[in-house]
Amino acid sequence: xxxxxxRRSLLDASKPATSxxxxxxxxxxxxxxRAPAMGGVRDLSKMTFEKKExxxxxxxxxxxxxxxDDQGNKGEQLIVSYWGxxxxxxxxxxxxxxxxxxxxxxxxxxADLTIDLKKHHVxxxxxxxxxxxxxxxxxxxxxxFFQRRYGCRAMMLETVAAVPGMVGGMLMHFKSLRRFEQSxxxxxxxxxxxxxxxxxxxxxxxxxxxxWYERALVIAVQGVFFNAYLLGYIISPKFAHRMVGYLEEEAxxxxxxxxxxxxxxxxENVPAPAIAIDYWRLEADATLRDAVMxxxxxxxxxRDVNHYASDIHYQGHELKxxxxxxxxx
Numbered sequence: 057x058x059x060x061x062x063r064r065s066l067l068d069a070s071k072p073a074t075s076x077x078x079x080x081x082x083x084x085x086x087x088x089x090r091a092p093a094m095g096g097v098r099d100l101s102k103m104t105f106e107k108k109e110x111x112x113x114x115x116x117x118x119x120x121x122x123x124x125d126d127q128g129n130k131g132e133q134l135i136v137s138y139w140g141x142x143x144x145x146x147x148x149x150x151x152x153x154x155x156x157x158x159x160x161x162x163x164x165x166x167a168d169l170t171i172d173l174k175k176h177h178v179x180x181x182x183x184x185x186x187x188x189x190x191x192x193x194x195x196x197x198x199x200x201f202f203q204r205r206y207g208c209r210a211m212m213l214e215t216v217a218a219v220p221g222m223v224g225g226m227l228m229h230f231k232s233l234r235r236f237e238q239s240x241x242x243x244x245x246x247x248x249x250x251x252x253x254x255x256x257x258x259x260x261x262x263x264x265x266x267x268w269y270e271r272a273l274v275i276a277v278q279g280v281f282f283n284a285y286l287l288g289y290i291i292s293p294k295f296a297h298r299m300v301g302y303l304e305e306e307a308x309x310x311x312x313x314x315x316x317x318x319x320x321x322x323x324e325n326v327p328a329p330a331i332a333i334d335y336w337r338l339e340a341d342a343t344l345r346d347a348v349m350x351x352x353x354x355x356x357x358x359r360d361v362n363h364y365a366s367d368i369h370y371q372g373h374e375l376k377x378x379x380x381x382x383x384x385x
Contacts, residue, residue, distance in 0.1 A: 156334060159255065166337045167350035168357070173308055177301060177363050183292065187299035191306055206314040206323065207264030213307055214257035215274045216281050220300045221250030223286050224293070228375070241380030248382065249358055255335055256351050262329035263344060294369030297362045304359035311352035318345045357384050
């Protein structure tokens, strides 16, 4: 088939009326040529793999008022392939289309704002005191750099706070594979914590736009903290979880100060980002203050989980021996 098309194109090329565009259109069908599978193996070099670009203009004739009917925003490319993996079409309870691909409706929740924010683990052992003062020492450069810019401060905090859950879950995952044993649900609980912290970051990215030097700082701090926490967790998980517990206590303090600035009018109480409204099931007219409130409640839950995990180790047990608080936040 390809040979016939090429031969016909070469013969027609001698005619003066034939242009490069005409030659292109004659060759175009060859791009969609698909060879039959032989012996159960498909020739990937001949597999159809096309991209479809969506735009608002292309959907003006639809009945949804000009909105793109595909999942995503203007300019999104939908990949259609032989493998048949297609984007999921999900709707909310009210029948409207779910527009987020980074989380699903069944992953959303209403935060428990009644949690005790003042609970504190008093350090008594040497490792606890070391963890406590390490966290306290990290607060000074943060205060110096960000001062009263709590939006940027929250953004930086979440880039660090999302690391421990991922590191702990990863190490427990490998341990489970090596020892052929269950984790008691702690792998899921720790990865769930990391994902929740990442959603905090996605929220504050809509409020505080980071400058180039703040992005550079994130790369440096995250690189150092990841490796340091990885080493610390390998040496002593009880120390690592205790340090995260104190880190979450500092996060509660930071968000409390953020709320004071909002209440005093020093920071404009703008409408809450759309991603926050859907993730925490906030009211449609929710504000930034409402978003900060639910984020602070999440941090309090993470504080409890990590102090609890450290207590399990201090009592001579492994995490797998205690059911993990999955979905606690």
